[in-house]
Amino acid sequence: MQPSAKYLYYPGCSLKGTGIAYEESLLTTFRLLEMPVKELPDWNCCGATTYMSISEESATLLAARNLALARQTGSKDLLAPCNACYLTLRKSQEMVAHYPQIARQTEQFLEQAGLPRLDSVRVRHPLEVLYNDVGLQRLRELTVRRLQGVRMASYYGCQAVRPYGEVDDPHDPTRMDEILKAVGVEVVEYSLKTKCCGGPLTGTIHDAGVRLNYILLKEAVRRGAQAIVTICPLCQFNLDAYQAEIRKQTGEPIDMPILYLTQVVGWALGGEFRELGLHRAISGRKLVEQWFTAKKEAETYV
Amino acid sequence: MSEQKNGEVRIGVYVCHCGANIADTVDVKAVAEYAATLPGVVIARDYKYMCSDPGQELIQEDIHNLSINRVVVAACSPTLHENTFRGAAERAGLNPFFVQMVNIREHDSWVHSDREAATEKAKDLVRAAVRRVYFHKPLEKRRVPIHSEVLVVGGGIAGIHAALTVANSGKRVYLVEREPTIGGHMAQYDKTFPTLDCAACILTPKMSAVKAHPNITLWTYSEVVSVDGSVGDYKVVVRRKPRYVREDLCVGCLQCIDTCVFKEPKFDDEFNLGLSKRKPIYIPFPQATPKVVVVDPEACIQLKTGKCKKSCLEACVERGAIDFEQKETYEEIHVGSIIIATGFQTFDPRRLPQYGYGRYPNVYTTLEVERLVNASGPTGGQVVTRDGRIPKSVGIILCVGSRDENTNRWCSRVCCMTSLKLAHLIKEHTGAEVFIFYIDMRAAGKGYEEFYQRVLNEGVHFVRGRVAEITDWALDPSEEGKLVARVEDTNTGFVRRIPLDMVVLAVGLEPQPDALNVQRLFGIGCSLDGFFLEKHPKLAPAPTYTDGIFIAGVCHGPKDIPDTVMQAGYAAAEAIALADTGYFELEPNTAYVVEEECSGCKSCIPLCPYQAITFNEEKKKAFINEVLCKGCGTCVAACPSGSIKQNLFEDEEIFSEIEGVLAYAQ
Numbered sequence: 001m002q003p004s005a006k007y008l009y010y011p012g013c014s015l016k017g018t019g020i021a022y023e024e025s026l027l028t029t030f031r032l033l034e035m036p037v038k039e040l041p042d043w044n045c046c047g048a049t050t051y052m053s054i055s056e057e058s059a060t061l062l063a064a065r066n067l068a069l070a071r072q073t074g075s076k077d078l079l080a081p082c083n084a085c086y087l088t089l090r091k092s093q094e095m096v097a098h099y100p101q102i103a104r105q106t107e108q109f110l111e112q113a114g115l116p117r118l119d120s121v122r123v124r125h126p127l128e129v130l131y132n133d134v135g136l137q138r139l140r141e142l143t144v145r146r147l148q149g150v151r152m153a154s155y156y157g158c159q160a161v162r163p164y165g166e167v168d169d170p171h172d173p174t175r176m177d178e179i180l181k182a183v184g185v186e187v188v189e190y191s192l193k194t195k196c197c198g199g200p201l202t203g204t205i206h207d208a209g210v211r212l213n214y215i216l217l218k219e220a221v222r223r224g225a226q227a228i229v230t231i232c233p234l235c236q237f238n239l240d241a242y243q244a245e246i247r248k249q250t251g252e253p254i255d256m257p258i259l260y261l262t263q264v265v266g267w268a269l270g271g272e273f274r275e276l277g278l279h280r281a282i283s284g285r286k287l288v289e290q291w292f293t294a295k296k297e298a299e300t301y302v
Numbered sequence: 303m304s305e306q307k308n309g310e311v312r313i314g315v316y317v318c319h320c321g322a323n324i325a326d327t328v329d330v331k332a333v334a335e336y337a338a339t340l341p342g343v344v345i346a347r348d349y350k351y352m353c354s355d356p357g358q359e360l361i362q363e364d365i366h367n368l369s370i371n372r373v374v375v376a377a378c379s380p381t382l383h384e385n386t387f388r389g390a391a392e393r394a395g396l397n398p399f400f401v402q403m404v405n406i407r408e409h410d411s412w413v414h415s416d417r418e419a420a421t422e423k424a425k426d427l428v429r430a431a432v433r434r435v436y437f438h439k440p441l442e443k444r445r446v447p448i449h450s451e452v453l454v455v456g457g458g459i460a461g462i463h464a465a466l467t468v469a470n471s472g473k474r475v476y477l478v479e480r481e482p483t484i485g486g487h488m489a490q491y492d493k494t495f496p497t498l499d500c501a502a503c504i505l506t507p508k509m510s511a512v513k514a515h516p517n518i519t520l521w522t523y524s525e526v527v528s529v530d531g532s533v534g535d536y537k538v539v540v541r542r543k544p545r546y547v548r549e550d551l552c553v554g555c556l557q558c559i560d561t562c563v564f565k566e567p568k569f570d571d572e573f574n575l576g577l578s579k580r581k582p583i584y585i586p587f588p589q590a591t592p593k594v595v596v597v598d599p600e601a602c603i604q605l606k607t608g609k610c611k612k613s614c615l616e617a618c619v620e621r622g623a624i625d626f627e628q629k630e631t632y633e634e635i636h637v638g639s640i641i642i643a644t645g646f647q648t649f650d651p652r653r654l655p656q657y658g659y660g661r662y663p664n665v666y667t668t669l670e671v672e673r674l675v676n677a678s679g680p681t682g683g684q685v686v687t688r689d690g691r692i693p694k695s696v697g698i699i700l701c702v703g704s705r706d707e708n709t710n711r712w713c714s715r716v717c718c719m720t721s722l723k724l725a726h727l728i729k730e731h732t733g734a735e736v737f738i739f740y741i742d743m744r745a746a747g748k749g750y751e752e753f754y755q756r757v758l759n760e761g762v763h764f765v766r767g768r769v770a771e772i773t774d775w776a777l778d779p780s781e782e783g784k785l786v787a788r789v790e791d792t793n794t795g796f797v798r799r800i801p802l803d804m805v806v807l808a809v810g811l812e813p814q815p816d817a818l819n820v821q822r823l824f825g826i827g828c829s830l831d832g833f834f835l836e837k838h839p840k841l842a843p844a845p846t847y848t849d850g851i852f853i854a855g856v857c858h859g860p861k862d863i864p865d866t867v868m869q870a871g872y873a874a875a876e877a878i879a880l881a882d883t884g885y886f887e888l889e890p891n892t893a894y895v896v897e898e899e900c901s902g903c904k905s906c907i908p909l910c911p912y913q914a915i916t917f918n919e920e921k922k923k924a925f926i927n928e929v930l931c932k933g934c935g936t937c938v939a940a941c942p943s944g945s946i947k948q949n950l951f952e953d954e955e956i957f958s959e960i961e962g963v964l965a966y967a968q
């Protein structure tokens with residue numbers, strides 16, 4: 001392992017699929033921050049929420065294998081950018097810590113697989129790494145360009161701050177706002193930061209899921225936001241993918257870019273359009289192109 | 303058994319049935335028969351109720367007729383009846399400390415079901431007591447005289463009522479209050495439930511009475527800094543903070559305030575909870591007692607920089623009451639007893655961010671709304687939001703910081719009624735739709751349920767459910783520009799969104815932030831919740847474990863005004879009774895130092911929880927103040943040279959008892 005790669009990176013299924021823009025922007029941003037990340041070798045499904053609700057034991061074993069692999073590399077910090085992955089990995093750590101039965105089972109399983117015991121791996125979310133490890137001051141210093149006159153609303157989704165509160169305050173999260181402000185983005189107050197996006201409901205009970213997306217988008221518009229910034233691939237996908245349907249259903253002209261925090265920060269640090277995955281936007285494409293591909297002369301340099 | 307030290311020992315053993323309480327589980331006859339076989343036992347009897355008069359007479363007759371000189375009573379807990387049996391022995395001419403109780407109820411019959419084993423256990427316990435009582439010595443109770451003066455700490459309604467009651471009995475009272483005025487929280491309330499009496503109208507006459515009472519010395523803006531001594535003779539030092547105004551000269555004309563160089567009030571007014579502003583020189587509220595202005599050293603230019611043109615001095619030139627040179631002073635007083643009535647603080651709702659207090663301007667606490675509805679409050683009694691609108695819909699959320707595992711577990715007892723009262727007043731003032739969000743309504747108290755019914759009939763909406771959050775996002779146009787309460791209405795099973803112009807959080811009551819310091823200063827206890835601990839939750843709810851110190855009001859636990867006044871009166875009655883008796887009888891089971899054996903190592907001194915041990919520098923020996931000693935035995939166990947002993951717990955008494963209880967194993 002390269003000594004410079006402090007952060008191991010656990011992509012999970014989303015960041016290799018619908019959320020590939022998240023992976024691209026994350027890797028670019030961390031490269032620009034000179035904090036290279038290394039992908040966890042041989043990782044498997046995190047066990048996610050659906051698994052967890054059917055069999056806590058099996059979900060914990062799946063997550064435990066990833067944690068044990070991370071432990072084997074000797075790295076202490078495991079980056080889990082997807083909120084579902086983050087929560088499942090954290091939750092399985094708590095399961096092992098508080099339920100002796102599950103702990104015993106997990107240990108046996110890891111022993112059979114020839115993997116080390118689970119200890120001293122920290123599951124980290126990029127938002128909290130940007131806030132705690134990089135810091136607002138350094139982000140300000142590294143910012144090379146600003147988006148002028150673009151107002152954004154930060155949106156966490158349900159899983160990042162609850163229940164553990166390590167990523168941000170569970171009731172009144174503000175770190176994403178602070179990071180956005182640090183890189184020169186104008187932020188609007190948005191009280192729906194942690195309200196549900198519908199999650200997998202858009203695929204199962206479609207109307208209920210889309211309605212939840214509509215509420216989020218409409219309130220963002222009402223507050224004068226021109227874009228929503230997310231940290232979860234499922235939130236991003238839900239909010240991004242159904243806007244045409246919402247326009248058709250409600251007749252409201254909602255067409256709003258849904259960006260990853262790492263895309264916005266990465267761009268401010270000097271990242272380029274395609275390497276930040278900005279070309280993958282579905283909604284608000286024109287705005288995305290207008291904001292992030294402006295000619296160098298037109299960009300505002302700090 | 304070894305040598306007899308106290309002449310011929312003649313022991314009587316008395317086993318109580320306690321009706322069926324003991325006799326159902328313990329074969330009391332067998333226990334008595336067994337006791338009769340023990341060495342030194344002259345007579346052993348069982349009886350249905352030993353604590354009854356005939357039961358006690360049994361013992362007394364045996365003392366007379368059989369020359370019994372040691373008594374063992376196997377019955378209930380000594381906390382219940384030790385004094386009863388000691389008294390019986392004393393009346394028959396026996397030293398009361400020759401009586402030993404064995405608890406075969408709480409320690410045996412109530413906790414076991416196997417009759418045979420329980421009977422054996424009772425025998426073991428009786429045997430231990432028989433062996434122990436053999437070595438008992440006659441002890442004398444000591445009396446200490448009581449100063450008749452009483453100190454009352456805290457000038458809220460509890461302190462005011464206690465001070466007036468004691469003073470009316472002819473005793474001198476010192477009332478110490480740390481704020482510039484007495485009145486406490488009650489002075490901030492608008493009306494009182496359930497009668498809707500105006501709080502000021504019933505409180506301010508009592509405040510004036512305190513000021514005018516010849517037996518009361520009132521020290522406001524003052525704090526107790528040290529307490530020494532013990533029951534009957536407490537030496538207390540009070541620090542009087544400088545108010546930069548001479549209390550003896552100021553007449554409360556308030557001209558200094560008008561002429562202050564600050565033309566407009568600029569500093570948060572504490573009395574109105576920051577809902578209005580005051581000047582650096584101010585009076586907390588119009589009926590403040592004493593009616594003397596006070597200067598805030600954090601705000602006054604003269605006190606901060608020394609460079610003010612001091613127009614206040616000019617305004618007061620004739621009386622010369624303003625004195626920027628004033629320094630703090632210390633008063634030392636001797637009092638026989640102390641009543642602590644230091645009150646409470648309200649829960650800080652910022653600790654529950656989901657309710658948006660501090661984030662959304664139109665989220666208030668109940669205490670703030672008390673000021674809003676008050677005619678002399680910051681809005682002159684107008685209930686308006688911070689943006690100046692008369693609210694059309696108001697929501698009151700109950701149990702904010704009460705009955706909640708994440709904050710405080712206790713019920714704050716006053717919030718249900720306070721909320722009903724505010725709902726009524728808000729409706730009366732504004733005609734708004736009022737919603738009360740509750741877990742369950744607690745309206746226990748004289749006239750309280752009736753008031754609840756009245757407010758129900760007035761059309762206040764009661765929604766049973768804990769509010770999930772107060773938010774400001776709008777689902778439809780009717781919610782725009784409003785706060786929205788999201789709540790599961792558990793009566794209907796629906797999740798509701800209720801748009802509101804104003805939200806009122808019924809904040810719970812908490813111990814004062816410095817309650818722990820007060821607890822240490824006066825050497826009293828705290829219960830787990832941080833409120834001061836009473837001596838007995840039912841039978842002694844105002845005395846504390848420290849003799850001569852009483853508690854009253856919410857510093858002891860949440861309660862409303864009537865309960866506070868009742869407890870204050872009770873604390874006052876205890877203090878008066880103590881002073882009128884003139885002496886206090888001390889338990890003789892105190893520790894003492896055998897001076898020849900004390901090495902002067904001082905290990906015992908810091909261990910004593912009652913600060914009863916001092917060091918005699920001349921003799922280089924430890925000294926135990928019998929008046930302060932509570933007989934806990936900590937120093938006895940800790941003394942490296944074994945030179946501290948304790949009456950009733952001498953080595954031979956304890957070791958014999960242990961041998962007795964373990965004799966079955968031999």
